[in-house]
Amino acid sequence: MTVLAVAEHRQGELRDVSLEAVTAGRQLADDTGGDLHVAVISGDVDAFAETLAADAVDTVHKVDYGDEFNHDVYTQAVEQLYESVGASKLLIPNTVNGLDYAPAVTGRLDIPLVTDVVDFDANGQLTATREMYGGKVETELDVEGSEFAVTIRPTEWEPAEAGGGADVVDADVEIDESQIGSTVTGFEAAATGDVDLSESEFIVSIGRGIDEEDNLDLIEDLADTLGADLGASRPLVDNEWLPKNRQVGQSGKVVTPDVYIAIGISGAVQHVAGMKGADTIIAINTDPSAPIFDIADIGVVGDLFDVVPELIEEFEG
Amino acid sequence: MKVLVTVKEVAQPEDDFEIAGNQIQEKFLEYDLNEWDDYAVEEAVQLKEENDEVDEVVGVTIGPERSEETIRMALAKGVDRAVRVWDDPMEGGENLDAHSKAEVLAAVVEEEDPDLVFTGVQADDSSLGATGVALADLLGWQWAAVVNQFDYDLDSEVANLHRELEGGVEEVTEVEAPAVFTIQTGINEPRYASLRGIRQAQSKEIAVKNLDDVGVDASAVESRVTLQEMYEPESESDTEYIEGGAAEQAAGVAEVLRDKGVAE
Numbered sequence: 001m002t003v004l005a006v007a008e009h010r011q012g013e014l015r016d017v018s019l020e021a022v023t024a025g026r027q028l029a030d031d032t033g034g035d036l037h038v039a040v041i042s043g044d045v046d047a048f049a050e051t052l053a054a055d056a057v058d059t060v061h062k063v064d065y066g067d068e069f070n071h072d073v074y075t076q077a078v079e080q081l082y083e084s085v086g087a088s089k090l091l092i093p094n095t096v097n098g099l100d101y102a103p104a105v106t107g108r109l110d111i112p113l114v115t116d117v118v119d120f121d122a123n124g125q126l127t128a129t130r131e132m133y134g135g136k137v138e139t140e141l142d143v144e145g146s147e148f149a150v151t152i153r154p155t156e157w158e159p160a161e162a163g164g165g166a167d168v169v170d171a172d173v174e175i176d177e178s179q180i181g182s183t184v185t186g187f188e189a190a191a192t193g194d195v196d197l198s199e200s201e202f203i204v205s206i207g208r209g210i211d212e213e214d215n216l217d218l219i220e221d222l223a224d225t226l227g228a229d230l231g232a233s234r235p236l237v238d239n240e241w242l243p244k245n246r247q248v249g250q251s252g253k254v255v256t257p258d259v260y261i262a263i264g265i266s267g268a269v270q271h272v273a274g275m276k277g278a279d280t281i282i283a284i285n286t287d288p289s290a291p292i293f294d295i296a297d298i299g300v301v302g303d304l305f306d307v308v309p310e311l312i313e314e315f316e317g
Numbered sequence: 318m319k320v321l322v323t324v325k326e327v328a329q330p331e332d333d334f335e336i337a338g339n340q341i342q343e344k345f346l347e348y349d350l351n352e353w354d355d356y357a358v359e360e361a362v363q364l365k366e367e368n369d370e371v372d373e374v375v376g377v378t379i380g381p382e383r384s385e386e387t388i389r390m391a392l393a394k395g396v397d398r399a400v401r402v403w404d405d406p407m408e409g410g411e412n413l414d415a416h417s418k419a420e421v422l423a424a425v426v427e428e429e430d431p432d433l434v435f436t437g438v439q440a441d442d443s444s445l446g447a448t449g450v451a452l453a454d455l456l457g458w459q460w461a462a463v464v465n466q467f468d469y470d471l472d473s474e475v476a477n478l479h480r481e482l483e484g485g486v487e488e489v490t491e492v493e494a495p496a497v498f499t500i501q502t503g504i505n506e507p508r509y510a511s512l513r514g515i516r517q518a519q520s521k522e523i524a525v526k527n528l529d530d531v532g533v534d535a536s537a538v539e540s541r542v543t544l545q546e547m548y549e550p551e552s553e554s555d556t557e558y559i560e561g562g563a564a565e566q567a568a569g570v571a572e573v574l575r576d577k578g579v580a581e
């Protein structure tokens with residue numbers, strides 16, 4: 001019952017989720033009584049393999065082809081490795097790049113795929129836990145058969161200790177260049193702006209609950225009065241109500257202030273990824289079942305248009 | 318040239334909802350066009366508006382009759398006609414298994430023979446985030462996931478695009494058509510349906526098909542994933558709720574802020 005886990009890297013750095021995938025992979029291998037193999041594809045595979053050769057791993061396979069992630073290379077390499085190591089379980093990080101090849105490789109292998117898994121139990125049949133409805137509910141899913149793939153949500157598993165005694169081998173993989181139809185030509189960083197929220201100690205953050213652009217004055221007023229920096233969830237930035245450097249979350253800033261006040265923000269996983277490291281999280285939301293309350297220290301179930309003016313008054317008065 | 322866009326009707330639970338068995342009770346659900354698909358529709362419609370060579374934008378959905386209301390919204394925003402596929406074996410599985418959805422969508426793509434397909438990055442309700450790429454690979458086409466900037470050259474049939482990665486980094490990529498692109502929010506500014514658009518949508522065609530019509534075997538759409546349980550997640554924190562009216566709640570928050578020393 002061999003497990004194949006795939007590492008992830010970008011611009012010369014192994015990403016944190018790779019060692020988390022080792023931990024989850026070990027759990028899966030233990031559940032099913034098998035070995036854990038790890039694939040590292042493209043980039044500085046020698047250096048990456050050294051880190052990935054944790055004691056929890058049996059063998060690390062290096063695929064030395066190209067520099068950066070390319071979904072055609074990953075799809076081919078993972079498909080071939082899965083077959084050649086005799087794997088029956090595949091574990092991939094649930095990241096933007098993970099989701100750019102996991103559906104393809106599982107299609108080719110004809111195995112079921114469960115994405116964004118936060119927990120699983122594979123003693124016997126696989127039962128995977130994942131959220132639905134923006135985190136409002138959790139579900140337990142049964143997966144048919146003994147072969148399957150899961151993509152694991154980042155930061156749900158502890159990272160394995162780096163380095164150790166695992167075997168490191170060159171993978172026996174042939175990449176067919178004629179099957180590569182996309183080319184990465186570079187990277188661009190999103191524009192920076194007047195503030196860098198990752199440095200902020202106090203953030204007032206506003207979400208779609210604000211309803212209209214004109215209402216933003218109220219929150220700017222609050223941030224001013226409190227001497228806090230203004231952050232936002234993605235929809236406000238998508239609407240161009242606020243510049244990109246104000247976006248907190250997976251594709252925006254990761255922030256670690258002393259206090260983070262989330263106002264009218266539901267707490268979708270991609271937002272939470274950027275702010276769960278705050279010391280104290282205060283949530284103001286009309287919806288008592290909003291997932292933001294699952295991680296908040298202080299909860300206010302209420303209408304921001306009632307609570308925020310009172311809060312401004314508290315400090316102006 | 319033809320562009321196909323997939324659209325899903327998504328369910329959103331009301332603030333207070335109840336779970337019965339392993340589903341949210343129907344009476345607590347509201348339905349809407351998936352947010353990501355709204356951006357995918359806009360991208361497709363803009364491509365047509367900007368290029369005479371694009372003759373048609375076709376919308377495709379897998380969903381029960383109820384979803385036609387949502388599909389009309391896409392038609393009102395400029396999609397020319399739509400195909401809706403539904404059949405008994407798809408009930409339940411449509412939110413669980415991207416591969417079985419891709420089988421159905423692929424059959425429609427093969428019949429319609431478009432040059433490009435736009436999907437959303439994810440469905441707001443099930444959030445599999447996998448259907449677009451599964452579809453592309455099944456067709457033997459190229460793809461790109463999480464596209465937040467898109468430029469298509471009709472002569473070379475190459476898309477120059479940005480993929481939005483984590484942490485504010487974007488990957489710049491070239492992709493050869495035919496291809497499937499999963500569209501990220503913020504890529505454009507989705508239009509509101511105009512009154513005229515809404516009127517016109519009433520007379521646009523929604524072709525209804527079952528599995529037989531699109532030539533997909535029931536066994537191909539059988540979900541290998543089944544839902545066993547649904548529940549509200551346990552809180553990870555000991556949230557201290559501040560009760561009372563707005564003034565009392567504000568006073569409570571103020572006290573916390575003073576306590577933490579961030580505001581005076």
Ligand SMILES: Cc1cc2nc3c(=O)[nH]c(=O)nc-3n(C[C@H](O)[C@H](O)[C@H](O)COP(=O)(O)OP(=O)(O)OC[C@H]3O[C@@H](n4cnc5c(N)ncnc54)[C@H](O)[C@@H]3O)c2cc1C
Nearest residue numbers: 207208209233234249250251252264265266271286287304
């Ligand atoms: C690949 C990818 C990357 C993403 N990256 C990010 C990211 O970096 N950052 C990010 O934020 N999102 C990101 N998202 C989007 C994310 O999935 C959510 O769509 C988004 O976070 C929702 O923002 P929101 O909470 O403001 O809106 P909603 O989910 O619509 O929530 C609005 C909330 O406001 C509450 N509300 C409404 N009215 C009031 C009122 N009067 N008073 C108080 N509360 C009220 C509602 O109860 C609700 O909980 C990403 C998604 C994907 C797929």
Ligand SMILES: Nc1ncnc2c1ncn2[C@@H]1O[C@H](COP(=O)(O)O)[C@@H](O)[C@H]1O
Nearest residue numbers: 323378379436437439440445446447448
């Ligand atoms: N039932 C469906 N009908 C039409 N399109 C769908 C359906 N399910 C998913 N899609 C498309 O695939 C995208 C990703 O969905 P998912 O993989 O389910 O998160 C959505 O944004 C839609 O464009």
